[in-house]
Amino acid sequence: MRIGVFGGTFDPVHESHIQMGLDALEQCHLDKVFFVPTRPWQKTARASEEDRAAMLSMALSPHQNKLIVDRRELERTGASYSIDTLYSFRQEFGPETPIYFIMGSDQWKNLKTWVLWEKFPLLCNLLIYTRDGEFSDDPYEGKFPIIPVQDLGSNPAPNGLIVLARSEPAPYSSTAIRTALFEEPSRSQTIPGLTADVHQYILFHGLYLPREGGKGI
Numbered sequence: 001m002r003i004g005v006f007g008g009t010f011d012p013v014h015e016s017h018i019q020m021g022l023d024a025l026e027q028c029h030l031d032k033v034f035f036v037p038t039r040p041w042q043k044t045a046r047a048s049e050e051d052r053a054a055m056l057s058m059a060l061s062p063h064q065n066k067l068i069v070d071r072r073e074l075e076r077t078g079a080s081y082s083i084d085t086l087y088s089f090r091q092e093f094g095p096e097t098p099i100y101f102i103m104g105s106d107q108w109k110n111l112k113t114w115v116l117w118e119k120f121p122l123l124c125n126l127l128i129y130t131r132d133g134e135f136s137d138d139p140y141e142g143k144f145p146i147i148p149v150q151d152l153g154s155n156p157a158p159n160g161l162i163v164l165a166r167s168e169p170a171p172y173s174s175t176a177i178r179t180a181l182f183e184e185p186s187r188s189q190t191i192p193g194l195t196a197d198v199h200q201y202i203l204f205h206g207l208y209l210p211r212e213g214g215k216g217i
Contacts, residue, residue: 001031001093001097002028002029002030002031002097002098002099002100002156003030003031003032003033003034003089003093003097003098003099003100004021004024004025004028004030004032004033004034004099004100004101004102004127005033005034005036005070005085005086005089005099005100005101005102005124006020006021006024006033006034006035006036006102007035007036007037007038007073007082007085007101008035008036008037008038009037009038009040009045009052009174010035010037010052010055010056010174011040011045011046011047011052011174011178012047012052012055012174012177012178012194012198012202012207012208013035013052013055013056013059013060013174013198014059014172014173014174014177014193014194015172015193015194015195016170016171016172016173016193017035017059018059018060018063018067020102020104020129020167020170021033021035021060021063021067021102022063022066022067023129023165023167024100024102024127024165025066025067027149027150027165028098028100028127028149028152028156028163028165029152030100031066032065032066032067032068033066033067033068033102034068034069034070034089035056035060035067035068035069035070036070036072036073036085037049037052037053037056037069037071037073037074038073038074038080038082039073039074039080046178046207046208047207047208049074051201051205051207053069053071053074054201055198055201055202056069057069058195058197058198058201059195059197059198061197072085072088073085081114081115081116082101082114082115082120083114083115083116083117083119083120083123086099086101086120086123086124087123089123089124090123090124090159095158096158097158098125098156098157098158098159099123099124099125099158099159100124100125100126100127100163101120101124101125101126101127102127102129103126103127103128103129104128104129104167104170105128105129105130105131105134105135105136108126108128108136109136111139112139117139118139118140121140121143121144121159121160121161121162122159122160123159124158124159125156125157125158125159125160125161125162125163126161126162126163127149127163127165128162128163128164128165129165129166129167130164130165130166130167131166131167131168131169135164138162140162144160144161144162145160145161145162146161146162146164147161147162147163147164148163148164148165149163149164149165171192171193172192172193173193176193177191177193177194178208180192181202181207181208182208182209182210
């Protein structure tokens with residue numbers, strides 16, 4: 001068993017999120033990728049926790065045996081951080097299961113702002129998706145091996161690796177999608193990056209409407 005853990009606000013989830021999960025499945029030969037909707041601590045979510053989880057379930061439904069919504073952060077009382085989630089997955093799957101914590105290059109650059117970031121490699125491997133092969137400074141200062149994803153081999157370590165994978169520049173972003181919904185008065189046109197069922201959910205529940213005062217996305 002090999003698993004991936006992909007956390008995010010998913011506000012809303014879009015096709016670039018899904019593609020990153022599928023890429024991780026293939027490149028790291030994972031059995032499952034758990035999408036973990038989070039309570040954002042560095043920014044404010046626009047949609048509720050329940051709405052974000054519901055949209056995520058819809059978007060992942062075609063891949064339901066491989067890409068899975070995991071609600072543990074939403075169900076945890078009090079403050080919840082990635083380190084808590086990684087501890088939880090490690091406890092659930094045991095010490096020998098390779099766990100890959102999936103993140104983009106922007107998250108990697110800001111890793112030192114995360115709570116107990118220095119302990120992440122003790123619990124998992126870090127799977128970093130870079131753009132055009134770019135890789136910023138290593139916050140761990142060489143304490144953990146950095147390898148390209150193609151060199152993982154058939155028996156990877158359960159934790160302690162920094163794995164680099166290349167990704168195409170994401171054509172979609174949640175911010176751009178919210179902007180498109182904000183600027184399109186009828187809200188009925190196709191929004192690139194949104195699956196049809198997620199778009200219909202947004203319309204039906206009136207999500208991402210202009211905030212009071214006419215601003216805010």
